[in-house]
Amino acid sequence: MIKKTVTILILFFICSWAFGQKDKDFDKKKLIQELSDNACKCTDSITLLNRDKKDILKDINDCIDKQAGALQMGSLLGSVETLQKNAPEVDGKKQINLTFNTNKKSQQYIDSYNELESYLMRNCESVKYATKVSETKNDELSKDPIALEFYNKGLQASQKEDWKEAIINYEKTVEKDPKFKYAWDNLGINYRRINEYDKAIFAYKKSLEIDPKGKMPLQNIPLVYIYKKDFQKAIDAYLDLDKIYPGDPEVYYGMGQIYFSGIKDEEKALDYICKAYRIYSDQKSPYRSDAEAMMSAIYKSMKEKGKIEKFKEILQKNNMQL
Structure with a gap:
């Protein structure tokens, strides 16, 4: 061109x-x-x-x-x-x-x-x-008007960052419609936000009982384990996500987070983040900026340790350059 x-x-x-x-x-x-x-x-x-x-x-x-x-x-x-x-x-x-x-x-x-x-x-x-x-399919929302009303109130509370009010409404949602998987997903997210990690995992697993291929709970369960600093369970959870959605950038980005912030293995972290960045870029996803920020943090850490050449080598391996 x-x-x-x-x-x-x-x-x-x-x-x-x-x-x-x-x-x-x-x-x-x-x-x-x-x-x-x-x-x-x-x-x-x-x-x-x-x-x-x-x-x-x-x-x-x-x-x-x-x-x-x-x-x-x-x-x-x-x-x-x-x-x-x-x-x-x-x-x-x-x-x-x-x-x-x-x-x-x-x-x-x-x-x-x-x-x-x-x-x-x-x-x-x-x-x-x-x-x-963009991750939500509207044709899978609840057909129960009361449940849907509570769900929308939960969304509004979440947008205002009123997590506890959101939880109250999502709990009422699943009482009315126990098969409303997105309500369970959002309940899990808001439990995580107030550090109720075990309740969050419970909510995500309830969602997976309804839809074993539910992407949102599969993505969020490893995040909860990261917050709990149970890095091996977080890795196992990302591998579960990869089995159902092979090549999903969230797997690579999440694994990169674990290896950088948790396990402290910068080289593995960078390799995973590079893979995530390339996929986000191909998708034109705004999440690409998160991968960029992570690469910048890894670069700073590796530079302080005199590992710039290794940094460049990993980038080159992923068809990228500094």
Whole structure:
């Protein structure tokens, strides 16, 4: 694919008027925040009901994509002062060449997209919520209207981070409809949030009795074991997930967490996280930013121990580079 570039010629006096900022004044963080707010509002308008995961993720991707080009250009223009110093003169005036690569496979675009995505996953509730909802099949919700009412109240309480109120409503949900697996799943999540780990595992296992292939409980049981610092049971639980969903990035990401934070084996941790990152990237999943953050933490730890070459070797093994 031929890369398409646009060259912008800007005279020195135009730069001073149009941009009015020097490098030291360029606030990239503020620009990221403003563009992310736009992407977050865009995500608010995404239809979530009765839609496939891939379609929801594509809509999230489109919302970020609309702002990535603006960040790419803003970052480029933020370096005008540096370019001015080294720019050649034409007819007594400085001429600045800014090359803006519009190819979405370019490193410029990828970096801009990833920065926005990472910010959104930390700060935008609608992106986090839409990503989670993409795992839920709406045709499997309860047919009992009272149970569904309690379930929705539980969701509302969870969004307000009122975990105990959420638990009360989810417990009422499963009393009305004991076969409502998503209520058991959310009950488990909220028990985990208040450190009631054994109750969380009980709720997840009740969900698996209804659907032995339930992805949410299979993903969350190992997390509870990690919180309990029972790392072997957490590994076994991830292997159970892998048996039913081979190649799922959550297996690799979770195993990476265990080996890095629990078992303290950075090399194994990095290998797993690299695998997770590649799959998240292929899926255009916002969870890619979590894998990036984990790789950054592993890099810092290995650098302090003089193991940068080993870090690079593991990246190369996974077709990645520093």
